[in-house]
Amino acid sequence: MRYSTKTQLLTGSAIVAAGFLFSTNAVAQDVTIAFSASELGATAYNPVAASNLNTATSLIYDRLVEQDADQSFHPHLATEWEETPDGMAWTFTLLEGVTFHDDTPFNAAAVQSWIASYAGTENEYLVEAIGSVDVIDDLTVRFNMDRPEPNLLYNLASAFMGVPSPTAYAELGEDFGVTAAVGTGPYEMQTFEIGLETVLVRNEDYTWGSDLSENRGPGYIETFTFREIPDQSTAFLELRTGGIDLLLGVPTDFLAILEAEANIQVIQMPGTGISYMPINVTAPPFDDILVRQATTMAIDQDSIVAAVYGGVGAPARNFLISSLPEADVDPSLNVKYDPDRAGALLDEAGWVMGDDGVRMRNGERLSVNLFTANSTEFTRLTQVVQAQLAEIGMEATITVFDSSTIRDEYRRNAHQLAVRAYDWNNSDILDWFFSGNRLGYPNVSMWEDEEGQRLNDVAMTESATAAERIANFTAYHEYILRQHLFVPIYQPTQNIAFNAEAISVPDPVRGSRFRGQTFMDIQVVE
Template identity: 30%
Template sequence: MMRSRRRNRSLATIGLSISLLLAACSTNTSVTQQPTGTDSPAAPQQQAQAKEGGTLVIAAPVEPDTLDPQKTTWLDTTNSQPYDSFLSRDMQGKLVPHLAESWEVSEDGKVWTLKLRKDVVFHSGAPMTAEAAKVSIERFAQISPVKDLAGPIEKVEATDQHTVKVYFKEPFAPFANMLLGTFITPLDPERLKEKGEQFGEAPLATGPFMNPEIKRGASLTYVKNPDYKWGQVYADNQGAPYVDKLVFRFLKDDDTRILEFKKGTIHILQEVPSTYIQELQNVPGVKIETSMEQGMKYLGFNNQKDIFKDVRVKQAIAMAVDREPIVQYALSGFAKPIYGPLPPTIPGHSERIENMAKEKYAYNVEKAKQLLAEAGYTDSNGDGIAEKDGKPFSLELLLSEDPALQRVAQILQNQLKEIGLDIKIAVTDTATVKDRAIKGNHELFLLYFGLNDPDILYLLMETNNSKRVHYSNPKVDELLAKGRTTLKEEERMKVYEEAMEILVNDPPWVPLYVSETVTATRDIEGYKLNPFTGDILFGDIKLTK
């Protein structure tokens, strides 16, 4: 439901995106590959000298709707730069301090206490205080479109200048996610008073970059915070960034993005299309970095439609999907097939459940046809399309303009035709896909979700929150609510495993794959991506050209 890498992060989430994380059991990896070069020996080249200063340019896949972290549903590297999180995870996945130097949870799980650092100041020079943190948390709980992520907050107190206490009506295990992201980061209270609803136009906080210049449809530019000295504990550089400026360019056309990168006008190319990877690997000086997304792509059903109230229809569609051609041909092999409700990159993933789902929904056209026949769908006139009560078995598949998703949709269209299902592909923008899904004006859709906590299932499947697949199951509701209040990790994961078993037998969707995100870099030194948060440590990067 979210992702940030900080989508690079997807509130993918359901289509949202954030870099919120809970447990150190992600299977994300980061691999660097050098280009292969030519057969003949290369002429000796002088090593480029890294230097401080200059402008770092990133081609970003998505332009943020706002720089206000509490009004957006999408946090990623583009709009999170002015901010810091209370906590983080290091490169091994261990929970570590950031703006909060220590934290504790009460025995009953209802009170979270944060002890803040005393040396942090806002971009304005004013000290960061517990009162500022209190105001920011309260503001999120009041105005954010995703405020439910913070859980049942009862009140927030600043008990002294550097201590914040957050009280809950009941234990809320996923709150750790909020402390790892920038939704509830301390915001400068004076700028909040000055700008109010327009805070996102000129935000002030504590992050490594500040003073954004926004050119809608083109770019977003930050300058470094020269007073920054509280970087991540796992960063090589915990002080001010080496580069003077950070520029995100928003180039929608893949050919343009690749051309600009090859010309050297872009240093970091995020989300490289799989069709260009081999080409870029052969460009001298280019490095390819890969990591598994903290979420997955899925084929969603609108479960409130009558056709999907027959579980046999949903199961038949799931059996008709062959993921291997999707991964190999639509994604050039840069993905992992998934069958169960949670991928390996999200805590709560169960190999038992994954194997159960893989066995139950192994590619089987004949069995899928049999299930459809039992549900009343047969091809009576020999045209290849099944009918029921004289009506052809035809469904609309809604998806965004993402070229990879369009390739996936075409493969699904051909596969589902094998069982007599006529798929009509409808391509539109992401906002329309989400809007139609929320309104229930859809049948099938392709979307992504991501959140590094099994609470994503509550946000996707609990009756009152299921705004995409419109799923409802009282037993699942009960289990997902229990998962939110169970603080002991092992017990909590067992609760989700029980819920996932139900979701396999009564599928609200067809899980498809986890993408392998590919980033290309050039003319820089010090690039690293935290596989547990999805954050690029821009403060560590120096230009070499």
């Protein structure tokens, strides 16, 4: 069997040298990419068990179905599917002739084993409606449902439902996705240096790309090197000077500069997430709902969009991207800047403004910690948030962590406030960040509430149709908003930039995100 194994850690200078080698070796069909800030810190390429994945994952693993930019679903490893009228069974016909990177076959038995592997993981919710899986024949599989799941196709198209080799998954155990990541995708993992870079090499046998790509395989590019560059100014400079060929996630304040660069092209796509500030409800003073409500009114989303993001993107008013129907909540629940009301709420809570501009109660200053990740965009946004909190008399001290460490701090319940972002275009993100079953991380708000969990479970498990699901998630979303668990800040666009003298990128980009289907059509400019 062919397993790509992890190499020893490179020195910093060797990594930099390697990056420049890949980016300048156009004849060898090698391309170097920098991850966006929101994708930094993945610790494994294990779609079944990981809580954080990145774009490279979509090149290692294929999915049964793919989602296009218009939200429609397209065949991939499944060529067709049929749902029974009562929603209690789904039958999938599988693509013939597909093999995993370890030369084992993709078939109905592999799908059966793959679905079973989610048991006991954080991602089990994606398949929990599936009661059992029947192998009808080698290329036909039936999901017998415990309940209808109107969100099933979306789940199957997500990055967390890439199909791994059952053989490799069983043999490697906890090392799967670290020492080797074995899927059916167009690229194989050659090396993975956590927090540094991932190198993928072309799967020469690949001929089964989805119809979201013009090229069905093999890929045009021999090697993709994905680098983690926490400082976005550095990543931006490397794009301009040839150190990288493509930058996933361009800060908006760099867009005008890039537009002046003759060799740089920018692709702008609708955003699929928001930036927000979770509030730890177990950490005083935020165990007081009045303080939480005041905090939500302290942040001026409109000025942040204008000043920090140059007017690109939109203010976030609740926890979901505005294109989702579940974001259409009671208008009175949408979060808006109101510093006068924030001040009145803090007065009501007993926090009196001090002579130095910091509020006091019973001799205690209203001083809090404010966590953020070490990327240029997050630190800049967090500094603005700090200044706006100061306007209502809240003194916030910023602590910057790398992307992996900050999740450990959340799990330790060491935080009060944080500035972070998510990338997900489905309402089940509410379950991910607010279910009482996920305290610490991803439930950074540390919120555990009986009625909230009931609404969560109804939305996740008792929706028989798409319309019921929308209604149930809207009700859950509105209840969350009434608890003041977070401050929505910004709804970004997806900004991707590339060196047009080095590579060509398809236009338009298919899919809701810049993922594997687009990389299949990238070519080196000779």
